Amino acid sequence: MFGKFEMQFTTFTAIAAPYEPLNVDTDQIIPARFLKFSRKDGYGKFLFHDLREDPSFVLNRAPFDRAKILVANANFGCGSSREGAVYAFFDSGFRSVIAPSFGDIFHNNCLKNGIVPVRLPDEVCAQLRKELLEKPGTELTVDLESQIVNGAYPFSVDPFYREMLLKGVDEIGLTLSLVAEIEAFEKAYAEAAPWALR
Amino acid sequence: MATAQRTLFEKIWDRHVVARRGGQCLLYVDRHIVHDGSFHAFANLERRGAKLRRPAQTFGTPDHYVPTVSRSPADAATPEIRRMIETFSKNVERHGIPAVQLDDERQGIVHIVGPEQGITLPGLVLVCGDSHTSTHGALGALAFGIGQSENEHVLATQTLWQAPQKTLRILVEGQRPQGVSAKDVILAIIAKIGVGGAARHVIEYAGAAIRAMSIEERLTVCNMSIEAGARAGMVAPDDTTFAYLEGKPFTPRGENFEKALKYWKTLPSDPQARFDAEVALDASRLEPMVTWGTNPGHVVPITGVVPSGAPRALEYMGLEPGTKLEGLAVDRVFIGSCTNSRIEDLRAAAAVVRGRRAKVPAMVVPGSGLVKKQAEAEGLDRVFLEAGFEWRHAGCSMCVGMNGDLGRPQQRIASTSNRNFEGRQGKGARTHLMSPAMAAAAAIYGRLTDVRKV
Secondary structure, eight states: OOHHHHHOOSSEEEEEOOOOOOOHHHHHHHHHGTTTTGGGSGGGGTTTGGGGGGSSSSGGGGTGGOOOOOEOTTTBSSOOOOOOHHHHHTTTTEEEESOOBHHHHHHHHHTTTTTEEEEHHHHHHHHHHHHHHSSOEEEEEEETTEEEEETTTTOOOHHHHHHHHHTTOOHHHHHHHTTTHHHHHHHHHHHTTTTTTO | OOOOOOOOOHHHHHHHHEEEEEEEEEOOOEEEEEEEETHHHHHHHHHHOOOOSGGGGEOOOOOSOOSSOOOGGGSSSSOOOHHHHHHHHHHHTTTTOOOOOOOOOOOHHHHHHHHHHHHSSSTTTEEESSSSGGGGGGTEEEEEOOOOOHHHHHHHHHEEEEOOOOOEEEEEOOOOOTEEEEEEHHHHHHHHHHHHTTTTTTEEESSHHTSSHHHHHHHHHGGGGGGTTTTTEEOOOHHHHHHTTTTOTOOHHHHHHHHHHHTTOSSOOOOTOOOOOEEEGGGGOOOOOEEEETTTSEEEESSBBOOOOHHHHHHTOOOOOOOBBBBBSEEEEEOOOTTTHHHHHHHHHHHTTTTTTOOOOOEEEOOOOHHHHHHHTHHHHHHHHTTTOOEOOOHHHHHHHHSSSOOTTTTTEEESSSSSTTTTTTTOEEEEEEHHHHHHHHHHHOOOOOGOOO
């Protein structure tokens, strides 16, 4: 259903939408009342749900209503750990969010769900947002293989997750292949800190 | 041979590394707490056909969706919400996870129950699918919130891939003046460094004002580390910590306690340990704080005024620049949440309320069944009830509103919770964050009130 293959990411080109606010928290990305629903029915309809009630919200306006990349501002996705925020992006067809910085938990949740969080310098993000407003419908290309946006703006993703996303590797499967190491750790740890293991 | 000088965080991290790949470490997880919002992780685990690696190191309690009017899932606000509580029960039973269910007096908010039961111990790595897991760092643990893919990973492997974080030491020296609480300290810290100020860092809180704090006060401070962007906040374990932990149900006993204690005493940061960043604050200059906007960094002393420069936040909050916070009329009051629902919080609120009447609707939601029981033993429930407050059962309640305890549009709420985000306490609801004593004073006067004058 949400196989790791679907989360594989090499390069992605799509219309990008600019979103200016600082410190966008995950309560804005998906209000808490939608978190109880099964993923089976899709989380796409919840993306920015309450903000979208305003017809002038960027993702309601053509051509940004077809955007699948968001260029946001600093500390994007701060606050709650709700992974539903990332499901909402993925199920809407988004595969990348570009921002100067991200909330740490949101950032990790992206990497585990086929969304590439691209950190670019503040001034580059500001410039991109300006260009997207001036030329609505502009497409951006996020190339994870070469770690560059539009062939012009280099970024870096941790090599572990880059590899994982490029190949569509299942992270839990990979960790389970290290079970001997986990067992060895637990054995030594049980001697040193018997109170820690149960 | 000179040993490398390490921080508290580095000592715990180093001890838990199982393997390394790229920039990531495979970190061993000692304690994993699950709640009624963790259902995606269980659904995915079952789809994969994987089993729990260490059920006994996992612990569950329902909190996000539980009704606070009774202890029966039948009183859930909607059938969907009821299903969340029932799904939680099925998941922990099916996987053999030690858990306290809704009808157990030990049930409560995960971040209240963990420390209360001694599940949280110094030197451990503890995770939970909730960003306020930073709370548990108050006991000298490395504790942080995770997403549900990470929950699933921990359930299956008892480990997590994590990149090492940078370290930030926040030194709070001096003595807090009368009327200034731990909540005011952390709000003042967020005011100083900003809501993204500690991103990609683990905070260690240190200095005389932190040392002087009780464990419950340290829990309040560490709880809101995430509101400054830090996944984890910590306080070095000391005699206050050890005294708090001894005899708790999950705390090691006898020989194991002595052995653990010996190790715990080695955990504090070495004197020459280097932090990536440092910030200092003088507690003696602090005042009671209150938020005016839509993130916890939008905060000023109660003696302050609403600033200009955040038009969107002010429009949402229905405020004009220059308005005095003191005297601002509120519509209701919420005392609760993983930030401020422990017994000391309820005592502080009750001390303000005693013998008075609330002017606006107000509710108290204790953090756990045991906190509720203790409060009732001290007669605090009577103090609140006689003042016209509602006295509820434990849960996350109006901090996040997932159980249906919600404010209405434009309702102005004085709240002891941790987030004043748009819509957090209900669509259009306007949240002002503050300490329990300040919230109690707001209930009594129907206005934001400087608790030092009460």
